[in-house]
Amino acid sequence: MFKADGQFLAGILLAFMCTTMGQAPPGGKPTGGGGGTQACTNPTCSSPPCIASRLGDVGCTTVDGVETISHEMKAKGATISSNAHIYGAFEAGFSEQQKSIIEGWGCTDASVVYDTQGGLDISIAEKKVAHACNVELPRVVGNNYIGIVGLCGGHTKDYHFHRSLECLYTQTGGHSPAVGNVAQYKLFGKREDFANSKLPLLDARGAHFGPTPDSNGASVYHYHVQDSAPFTVGCVGPTADNKLVSVAACRALDSTNCDGVFVDVHIGPNTIVKYDRFCPCFDANGSNSGINIVELPALSTTKISCTVSGTCANNTNNPSSSTPIQDGQKSQSGSQSGIISASATWTPLGTLLLMMSRAITTF
Numbered sequence: 001m002f003k004a005d006g007q008f009l010a011g012i013l014l015a016f017m018c019t020t021m022g023q024a025p026p027g028g029k030p031t032g033g034g035g036g037t038q039a040c041t042n043p044t045c046s047s048p049p050c051i052a053s054r055l056g057d058v059g060c061t062t063v064d065g066v067e068t069i070s071h072e073m074k075a076k077g078a079t080i081s082s083n084a085h086i087y088g089a090f091e092a093g094f095s096e097q098q099k100s101i102i103e104g105w106g107c108t109d110a111s112v113v114y115d116t117q118g119g120l121d122i123s124i125a126e127k128k129v130a131h132a133c134n135v136e137l138p139r140v141v142g143n144n145y146i147g148i149v150g151l152c153g154g155h156t157k158d159y160h161f162h163r164s165l166e167c168l169y170t171q172t173g174g175h176s177p178a179v180g181n182v183a184q185y186k187l188f189g190k191r192e193d194f195a196n197s198k199l200p201l202l203d204a205r206g207a208h209f210g211p212t213p214d215s216n217g218a219s220v221y222h223y224h225v226q227d228s229a230p231f232t233v234g235c236v237g238p239t240a241d242n243k244l245v246s247v248a249a250c251r252a253l254d255s256t257n258c259d260g261v262f263v264d265v266h267i268g269p270n271t272i273v274k275y276d277r278f279c280p281c282f283d284a285n286g287s288n289s290g291i292n293i294v295e296l297p298a299l300s301t302t303k304i305s306c307t308v309s310g311t312c313a314n315n316t317n318n319p320s321s322s323t324p325i326q327d328g329q330k331s332q333s334g335s336q337s338g339i340i341s342a343s344a345t346w347t348p349l350g351t352l353l354l355m356m357s358r359a360i361t362t363f
């Protein structure tokens with residue numbers, strides 16, 4: 001349904017009580033709350049493809065990392081231990097429970113971003129909050145990273161990643177190392193070939209076929225972290241016949257969440273994005289609306305990675321189709337719409353704003 005502006009201002013925004021609201025959207029699973037820390041549970045998917053949890057674990061990390069700049073309760077230098085939760089792109093809504101957190105982002109009236117429905121991805125959620133509160137998100141203030149998630153892509157006391165995971169691996173060499181497990185698949189860092197500046201071409205699930213550092217040259221279906229939604233995992237596994245997943249196939253699998261019911265998300269004075277809450281199937285323009293889908297480049301090529309300028313590399317045994325990619329066609333990250341792309345840029349500021357003053361146990 002389309003929200004009128006009045007409703008927008010009253011009911012707005014997004015995201016955030018991932019684990020404690022006890023309110024699961026279609027396809028999501030309730031993940032009890034209380035603000036404590038809970039062990040990560042890697043989901044199983046015995047007969048791929050499987051719908052991924054919208055508000056809970058889509059996978060678990062397999063390596064430790066160190067937070068490089070303070071965010072919420074994680075101080076600079078704090079360890080993020082292995083077996084941390086990996087969530088998908090979405091947050092579950094905002095309410096008064098997050099008032100102090102929202103104020104910590106610089107919102108003078110937190111209520112303008114309350115939204116009990118949730119289901120916006122972290123990136124568009126930040127854009128919506130930034131617009132509604134007239135602040136920059138994310139940003140660095142003094143020694144603190146101000147954003148819905150930290151620089152490493154996670155948040156809350158029961159720490160869970162939504163994106164980035166960049167503090168779990170070093171950007172060096174060729175294919176990024178593995179950072180987590182997603183059912184029987186692995187999630188790797190964002191690079192297909194760091195030395196040659198190539199990003200992977202990914203399907204609508206966030207994965208592709210290709211050799212990995214530990215596959216002994218075999219082409220295997222594996223996930224990559226990406227800068228645009230779904231950031232980690234859209235759904236689990238390739239198609240039933242072991243192919244890359246198109247946007248349409250992704251939507252068909254997850255038709256409960258990708259139901260064509262839109263909300264108008266205001267992210268700028270004259271910029272409104274039609275958004276399908278909790279739908280994890282994003283097209284080449286970064287849209288999850290299902291309207292005029294622009295298929296992902298990965299679905300029409302044997303190439304598995306490209307530079308942003310369109311220099312691509314082959315996979316000799318990619319089980320997808322064989323149409324060559326066009327010169328200049330961008331890699332998946334480079335091709336995403338600026339409107340929804342994750343934009344991990346942040347600007348150091350010289351002044352300190354009021355920081356969150358209480359322990360963060362939810363969202």
Ligand SMILES: [Zn+2]
Binds near residue numbers: 090363
């Ligand atoms: Zn979260």
Ligand SMILES: [Zn+2]
Binds near residue numbers: 191210
């Ligand atoms: Zn790869």
